[in-house]
Amino acid sequence: MPTIKLYANLRNIAGTTEVSITPPSGMLRSVSRESNLGACVSALIEQVPALDGVIVEDGQIKPYIVININGHAATNFDVPVGKDDVIAIFPPMAGG
Amino acid sequence: MVDERIYKMFREIGRDMFLSDMISSHGGNLSIRLGDRIIIKRRGAMLGILKPHDLVETRLDKNDSGVVLASTELIVHRAIYLNTPALAVCHCHLRTAVAFSLSRDELVPIDNEGSYLLKKIPVVTEEFASGTPQMANKIAETLKNYKIVMLRGHGSFAIGQTLDEAFHWSSTLEEACQIELAAKLINEPFIEYRGMAEGYKSF
Amino acid sequence: MNGWNNKVLDIDLTAQTYETYPLDMEIARLFIGGRGLGACLLWDLVGPEVDPLDPENVLIFTNGPLTGTGYQTSNRFSVTTKSPLTGTILDANSGGFWGMRFKKAGYDVMIVRGKASKPVWVEIKNEEITFHDASDLWGMRVFALTEKLGQNNNKRNVLCIGPAGENLSRIAAIMNDRERALARGGPGTVMGSKNLKAIVVEGKTRPKIEDKGRFKFLLYESRKLLAASPVTSQALPEFGTVVLMNIMNNICALPTRNHQQSQFEGAEAISGEALTDNYLVKNDSCWACPIGCTRISKTDKVKGEGPEFESTWAFGAQCGIDDLPAIIEANSICNDLGLDTISAGSTIACAMELSEKGYMNSGLRFGRADQLAPTLEAMAARENVGADLADGSFRLASKYGHPELSMSAKGLEMPAYDPRGMQGQGLLYATSNRGGCHMRGNMVGPEVLGLPKMIDRFQVQGKSSFVTLHQNVSAAIDSLVICKFTNMGVAEEYFARVLSAVTGIHYDTGELTQVGERIWNLERLYNLREGFTKEDDTLPPRMLNDAPAEGPSAGRVVKLNPMLKEYYRGRGWDENGVPLQAKLKELKLVNLGV
Numbered sequence: 001m002p003t004i005k006l007y008a009n010l011r012n013i014a015g016t017t018e019v020s021i022t023p024p025s026g027m028l029r030s031v032s033r034e035s036n037l038g039a040c041v042s043a044l045i046e047q048v049p050a051l052d053g054v055i056v057e058d059g060q061i062k063p064y065i066v067i068n069i070n071g072h073a074a075t076n077f078d079v080p081v082g083k084d085d086v087i088a089i090f091p092p093m094a095g096g
Numbered sequence: 097m098v099d100e101r102i103y104k105m106f107r108e109i110g111r112d113m114f115l116s117d118m119i120s121s122h123g124g125n126l127s128i129r130l131g132d133r134i135i136i137k138r139r140g141a142m143l144g145i146l147k148p149h150d151l152v153e154t155r156l157d158k159n160d161s162g163v164v165l166a167s168t169e170l171i172v173h174r175a176i177y178l179n180t181p182a183l184a185v186c187h188c189h190l191r192t193a194v195a196f197s198l199s200r201d202e203l204v205p206i207d208n209e210g211s212y213l214l215k216k217i218p219v220v221t222e223e224f225a226s227g228t229p230q231m232a233n234k235i236a237e238t239l240k241n242y243k244i245v246m247l248r249g250h251g252s253f254a255i256g257q258t259l260d261e262a263f264h265w266s267s268t269l270e271e272a273c274q275i276e277l278a279a280k281l282i283n284e285p286f287i288e289y290r291g292m293a294e295g296y297k298s299f
Numbered sequence: 300m301n302g303w304n305n306k307v308l309d310i311d312l313t314a315q316t317y318e319t320y321p322l323d324m325e326i327a328r329l330f331i332g333g334r335g336l337g338a339c340l341l342w343d344l345v346g347p348e349v350d351p352l353d354p355e356n357v358l359i360f361t362n363g364p365l366t367g368t369g370y371q372t373s374n375r376f377s378v379t380t381k382s383p384l385t386g387t388i389l390d391a392n393s394g395g396f397w398g399m400r401f402k403k404a405g406y407d408v409m410i411v412r413g414k415a416s417k418p419v420w421v422e423i424k425n426e427e428i429t430f431h432d433a434s435d436l437w438g439m440r441v442f443a444l445t446e447k448l449g450q451n452n453n454k455r456n457v458l459c460i461g462p463a464g465e466n467l468s469r470i471a472a473i474m475n476d477r478e479r480a481l482a483r484g485g486p487g488t489v490m491g492s493k494n495l496k497a498i499v500v501e502g503k504t505r506p507k508i509e510d511k512g513r514f515k516f517l518l519y520e521s522r523k524l525l526a527a528s529p530v531t532s533q534a535l536p537e538f539g540t541v542v543l544m545n546i547m548n549n550i551c552a553l554p555t556r557n558h559q560q561s562q563f564e565g566a567e568a569i570s571g572e573a574l575t576d577n578y579l580v581k582n583d584s585c586w587a588c589p590i591g592c593t594r595i596s597k598t599d600k601v602k603g604e605g606p607e608f609e610s611t612w613a614f615g616a617q618c619g620i621d622d623l624p625a626i627i628e629a630n631s632i633c634n635d636l637g638l639d640t641i642s643a644g645s646t647i648a649c650a651m652e653l654s655e656k657g658y659m660n661s662g663l664r665f666g667r668a669d670q671l672a673p674t675l676e677a678m679a680a681r682e683n684v685g686a687d688l689a690d691g692s693f694r695l696a697s698k699y700g701h702p703e704l705s706m707s708a709k710g711l712e713m714p715a716y717d718p719r720g721m722q723g724q725g726l727l728y729a730t731s732n733r734g735g736c737h738m739r740g741n742m743v744g745p746e747v748l749g750l751p752k753m754i755d756r757f758q759v760q761g762k763s764s765f766v767t768l769h770q771n772v773s774a775a776i777d778s779l780v781i782c783k784f785t786n787m788g789v790a791e792e793y794f795a796r797v798l799s800a801v802t803g804i805h806y807d808t809g810e811l812t813q814v815g816e817r818i819w820n821l822e823r824l825y826n827l828r829e830g831f832t833k834e835d836d837t838l839p840p841r842m843l844n845d846a847p848a849e850g851p852s853a854g855r856v857v858k859l860n861p862m863l864k865e866y867y868r869g870r871g872w873d874e875n876g877v878p879l880q881a882k883l884k885e886l887k888l889v890n891l892g893v
Contacts, residue, residue, distance in 0.1 A: 007545050008538055008572060064529050066749055071550045071851025073753050088549045092529035093748065094787050095540035095608045096741055099760050130761035131869030181771065181791075181812040183764050212523070240809030243792065257745070257768065260752045295516030299796070 002035065004044050004087045010055075014048045021047060037067065038077030040087060055089060064092035098135055098151045102128070106137070107146045109186070109259045114144030118188040118270060124251070125187040126259055127173045132156045136173060139165055168227030172253065175229075175236035182239065182255035186262035189251040192273035193217075197246040203269070204296050206279065210272025211290060214244065215299035217269060221248040244269055301507040302364025302802040303327055308406045308428070310421065312493050313354060313413030315430045322407050328804060329887060332363025333780035334390040335818040336408060337379025341388060342821060344410070347829050351383035351485075352467065352492040354414035360401065360498075361409075363780040364802050367402035367506050368514070371521050371789070372782035374399045374586035381829075382484040383492075384469045384642070384691050385710040385734045388825040391472075391486050392738070392777055394585040395479035397456040397500060404502025411495065420448070420459075420497040425504070433496035437465060440635045442603075445477045448499050452476060452586075458498045461637030463679040464491035468689040470642035474634060478604035479585070482639040484711060484733055509803035517797045521789045525589055528788035530750070535592040535784060536582050540608035542571030543715070546747060548616075550756070551850035552720025554713070555616045556665050557648040558706045558839070561717045561847040565621025569611055573623055590784055598624040606630035606640070609737075612715035613644025618651060619665030629671040636679040642691055645712035647674055649692035649705055650684070659699045661687070703840045708735030709831070718842050718857045721746045723754075723762045725857035726866060727770070729836045732822035738783070740769030750787065759858045763866035768812075774822075775815030817886040820870075820878050824888070833876040836863060 004019045011017050021043040045052050055065055060076070067074045068088045069081060081087065106126055113119050113126075124143050127136035134154055137143060141150035154161035156177055159170065173185050196203055203217040218238050222231035235253050238245040244254035244265040252269060256262035279286070303322060310317045330339045337359045349355045359379040366373050376398025382389035401409070404423050418433035436444060441461040450457045456476055464471035464487030471487030472480045481487075508514050525531045534542060547553040548566035555563040567573065574596065583593040583604070593604055606614075606627055614626040633640045647670075653659035661684045663670055677685025687695050692705040692712055706713050711734025718725030723742035731739040744750035745765055754765065772791055776783055779794060786794075795811040798804075806814075826835075837843075838857055846854045867874060871882035883889050 005549075008542050009533070011572065064749070066546065066747075066753075068546075068549055068851075073550075073747075073749065073756075075749075075753055088546075090546050090549075091534065093534040093538065093542045093546065094530045094750070094784065095543035095743065096738060096783065099758070101755055101758060102761070128761065129764050129869075131763045131767075131865035132871075133865075180809045181768055183768060212527075241792070241795070241807035243790075256751075257765065258752045258754070292516050292519045295513070295520070298513065 001083060002040055002081050002085045002087055004040065004089060007088065007090045008093060010051070010089060010091050013050050013054060015050070016048070019044055019047060035081045036077065037069065037074050037079045037081055037087070040081050041077065066090040098148065098153060102135060103146070103148050103151060105259055106135075106151055109263050110137070110143030110146045113186075113188060113263065114142075116267065118190055118266060119143055120189060123189045125169045125173070126185070128184045128259060129156070129177045129182065134170075134173060134177065136165065136170060138163055139169075171227060171229065172232040172235055175232035176239055176253070176255060179236040180239050180255060183257050184255065184259045184262045186254045186256070186259060186266050187251060188254075188266045188270070190266065190270040190273065192277050193246055193252055193269050194249060196273050196276070197248045203246065203273065205272035205276065206286065207272050207275040208290070209268055210275070211293070211296055213268050214265065214272065215296045216242070217244055217246055218242055219246045219248050300324060300802050300804060301509040302368070302798075303332070304402065304405050304407050304506065306406050307408040307410065308423070309410045309412070310428070311413050312411060312415040312419065312495060315415065315419070317428050327407075329814070329817060331775075331778040331798070331814055332366070332407060333361050333375070333377040333778040334379065334392065334774060335778035335814060336361045337377050337390050338388060338818055338821045338825065340408070340410065341379050341381070342825055345381050349381065351381045351386065351489060354412070354493065356381050356489055356492075358411040358486065358489055358493070359408065360411070361780070362398050362402045362407060363778055364506070365779045365781055365797065367399045368508055368801055369587050370514075370518060370781065370797055370801075371525060372585065372588045372590070372785045374588065375780040375782055376401060377777065377780060378473060378481045378486050380486055380489045382733065383488040384485040386829060387709055387733055387831065388822050389484040389486065389733050390777065391481035391483055392780070393475055393479045393481045394782060395456075395476035396452045396586045397458050397475040397479070398780065399586045400456040400500045400502055402502075402506060403504050404500050405504055411493065414492065415494040418494045418496050420499065421495070422499045424501045436496050438462060441474045441637050442477060442635050444497065445474075448497055450477060455499060455501045458500075459496060459637075460487045460490045461635060461679065463636045463638045463689075464488055466679060466681045466689070467491050468638065468678060468681065469694070470639045470646065470689070470691050472637050472639045474637050478634045480634065480639070483641065483736065485639075487637050508801050510800040513800040514797065517793055517800060521785070521793055522589065524793075525785070525788040531590045531784060531788040535590050538571040538575055539582065539592050539594045540571075541574050541594070541606065541611050543608045543743070544570040544611065545572065547716065550720055550747060551847060551852035552717040552747070552756075553612065553616050554706065554715065554717040556619045557617060557645070557652040557704065558717065558841055559652065561720055561852050562850050563616035563619075566616060568621040569615040569623050569626060571608075574606075574611075578623065578627060585782070588782065592784060596627050598627050600624075601628050601631040603631050603634065605634070609714045610640035610644070613641050614647075614671055617644050617648040618671070620668045620671070622668035625668035625671055629675060632672055632675045636675060638675065638679060641714050642712045643675060643678065645706055646688050646692040646695060647671070649696055650688055652704055653696065653699050653701060658701055659687075706839055706841070708838055709835055711735045716743060717852070718838065719847060719855045720852035721756045722759055722857060722862065723756070723766050725838060725842060725859060726763060726766045726862040729838050729859055729863065730766070730770075730866060732819065732826060738773065740766055740773045742766065742769060744787075757855060759861055760865070763862050763869050767866065767869055770819055771812050771815035773815065774818040775811050778814060778818060813886070817888060820882065820886055820888060823876075823878060827877060836876055
């Protein structure tokens with residue numbers, strides 16, 4: 001199952017740095033099937049309710065949140081996610 | 097042919113513009129600047145269902161695309177890129193905003209989002225509201241200081257670093273105008289809820 | 300016209316005299332202040348015949364019309380000179396309190412010329428300028444000196460060099476208010492070459508503001524915007540800039556072991572999260588700043604400001620070191636010695652690679668946290684291996700026969716973003732007027748953080764437009780002079796309006812960006828006059844030819860040529876990167892005799 005890594009204050013909110021998501025309840029899933037980012041994030045929020053409202057807004061990735069799949073930025077929830085993929089979620093941040 | 101990523105960007109925004117009633121079937125336009133070149137929708141193409149060949153790439157200072165572009169449009173976009181820091185232009189026929197533009201020289205939103213993001217939107221007027229150098233320069237001049245401007249009776253021109261941004265200002269403006277229209281229908285005294293709101297008019 | 304003090308302080312260290320005269324307001328209108336004003340003055344004062352360490356080189360300290368007004372982050376200031384590290388035009392920018400105080404002492408510009416016959420320090424108390432003998436201060440480290448000269452953030456502010464500048468290390472910084480730095484490119488070296496140990500300022504006169512009502516409104520709106528942006532209201536105060544470590548590592552754009560890799564297995568250990576959890580005391584801020592990105596960190600050995608992301612990377616991933624306390628200590632040592640952390644760390648990393656490959660016999664090895672502190676001390680003192688490292692990685696690597704192992708552009712060490720993972724950043728480094736620098740138009744916003752919107756970091760076509768815009772806007776902000784983090788919540792249209800409200804001169808947003816473009820072009824012309832050509836708009840071969848073997852940036856090198864071509868054309872330059880006459884005319888640079 002895909003792994004979700006959390007960073008910065010998302011760790012404080014979730015109380016953890018990493019979450020292995022289990023499939024959304026009610027969905028049949030074979031090990032080789034792909035999921036999409038939306039399903040993975042839904043599974044994350046179901047497992048870590050404290051993240052509700054933090055990552056998703058109006059059905060989209062909340063502004064300023066960055067979600068990378070294996071190091072590549074995903075800009076919407078339709079992006080496919082494979083079973084070994086690593087999803088990294090970053091809250092608003094900046095530097096120089 | 098234009099880079100696939102760029103085409104996808106145009107297609108998505110164009111579709112959103114059409115589905116949000118910000119343009120008619122063949123109206124409006126989008127363009128971006130790449131160095132000293134522009135990518136713009138070709139004349140006659142429909143933003144709601146853009147195909148790859150609907151996007152044309154041409155030089156900033158003259159048309160070397162080999163395609164007959166919507167020259168009335170291109171001249172405005174060109175003037176904007178030559179005179180402002182814009183990297184993207186979004187042109188819409190915002191229905192409510194156009195209606196308001198008929199009776200005032202500037203739009204000052206009263207809703208939270210509009211006043212927060214836009215503050216004030218100038219209205220410029222030009223006798224031939226399409227395609228003259230005068231009109232193009234007037235719009236470009238105004239966009240030197242504002243990120244979105246109304247051309248009276250015609251529509252909006254918004255600029256940004258990306259098409260997303262320019263679309264954002266356009267969408268926000270139409271929303272602000274619709275809210276103001278609703279408020280006028282409700283027709284009750286306005287309760288000022290914003291601090292230092294008198295500053296918006298002179299923004 | 301308000302905002303500016305309309306006063307230049309011109310100091311001759313050789314004769315130990317000074318004079319004051321009005322600021323040329325025509326120049327001020329075109330270049331505003333800070334970096335812009337500095338560039339314009341340096342163009343006239345220092346030509347190609349002057350070596351950066353000659354007495355004929357100058358240090359031009361500048362603030363801007365917004366400095367000291369109380370607008371958010373209106374505390375910053377610049378120093379402009381010819382760089383002893385790169386030979387290019389150099390401006391460095393710092394925060395804290397000194398710049399604000401210098402403005403309140405009644406000046407816009409201070410030009411420091413010549414060379415004192417013995418060490419001196421200068422005291423400025425409004426109109427009173429005093430030269431003091433600094434013989435007994437020479438050799439003092441920055442922290443002790445700052446305290447000795449009476450540093451008080453709210454009253455009396457000290458700007459100085461440490462032993463690194465005295466010993467003419469070409470990566471020496473000028474420090475102010477104890478731990479703020481004018482760091483890159485060796486401004487501290489120039490100050491050391493002039494036997495100038497410190498400049499201390501007192502002053503209380505607030506700058507005049509033309510339209511106070513409008514200024515107040517814009518201040519109010521800016522405050523709202525900064526509070527509403529999660530970047531400026533939460534991310535920066537809570538985690539500081541080091542928060543970037545994990546995301547840069549995640550996308551495989553964190554240069555590691557002298558850019559041999561782009562991901563560091565120890566990134567988590569030196570991340571912003573790790574700093575906050577284990578070593579952070581509190582955050583802090585510069586004058587008039589509501590953001591508060593400064594870290595105050597503490598280990599067993601040190602307590603003080605920092606470290607920032609770049610510094611943590613330079614001593615961390617770049618050196619293969621995951622020992623965060625050692626990195627914090629190294630940062631503190633650099634501040635105390637007056638050394639640029641980015642160049643210092645990257646130079647040590649270069650020495651590590653040279654040594655591991657057997658080209659150099661220094662004993663330095665990647666991962667050796669214990670080697671950081673003694674190496675830095677040796678560099679500032681120019682002793683033992685430090686003598687080789689004191690002048691930066693390019694001179695070091697060249698001496699040992701492998702200049703290609705210096706991870707620098709135009710001789711300035713590249714910072715913490717691997718351009719193979721960010722095409723736009725590669726173009727930025729190659730074209731920055733002071734060398735490999737991220738502050739000239741950092742593309743981390745659009746290419747990594749999605750600010751304002753995410754742009755594909757591997758995309759090449761069209762990337763130059765963003766780089767150009769960011770370069771122009773950064774130059775304008777560096778001339779106001781305010782902090783670029785303000786721009787993460789407040790758009791340029793506010794800055795233009797604030798500038799208009801303060802000065803009484805109308806600037807629209809486009810004109811403000813054009814000031815930035817003007818500055819950029821003048822800096823370019825300066826470098827061309829110095830003999831730089833398009834051949835210098837390049838990157839180390841490793842960036843152009845050696846792709847990371849694995850990870851999200853695997854297989855990628857910087858596709859510099861197509862981006863550079865598009866960049867030159869988009870800027871209105873010819874195919875050699877020389878600004879065309881039409882562009883110079885448009886920017887009103889023709890009149891400067893360029």
